[in-house]
Amino acid sequence: MAEREFPAARVLQLQRTVACYPAEGELWADLRTLLASPAGVDPAGFGELIGATYFDAEYRDEDVEMAIWRECQGPFTPQSGFEVVDLPARRVAWTTHHGGFETIGQATAALRTWIAEHDRRQIGPLFNVYVVGPGRESDPNKWVTEVNVPIR
Secondary structure (H helix, E strand, O other): OEEEEEOOEEEEEEEEEEOOHHHHHHHHHHHHHHHHOOOOOOHHHEEEEEEEEEOOOOOOOOOEEEEEEEEEOOOOOOOOOEEEEEEOOEEEEEEEEEOOHHHHHHHHHHHHHHHHHOOOOEOOOEEEEEEEOOOOOOOHHHOEEEEEEEEO
């Protein structure tokens, strides 16, 4: 666990309230559908930065407000609920989680403890960066997720 400056990024984003955290997959399915449609987005216009932002201040069992996003370059006309968003550069506390998502809550809890112990304060929603995730690797044991919390 440490602090770093997370760089600004231009992303294609889909934000929605979903039933629960695992329902995040529905948003990713919508992105895959958009990319596969004839009027979709050119996949070559995407960068490697892929993630999700969680807007609720605490863990929720239902009605979770989240956004999925993927770095994009070039022109894009928003459609199907997607929008182009400029994520700002920001100072974050972060940690790396290895493995399936069922244990990512432990990494998040440990990061929040680290923030408190280092006299930092959360100033924005938690977000994950999927370094290696289900879209790139089918084996959950090989997934790598960076958990980030904006701080000051």
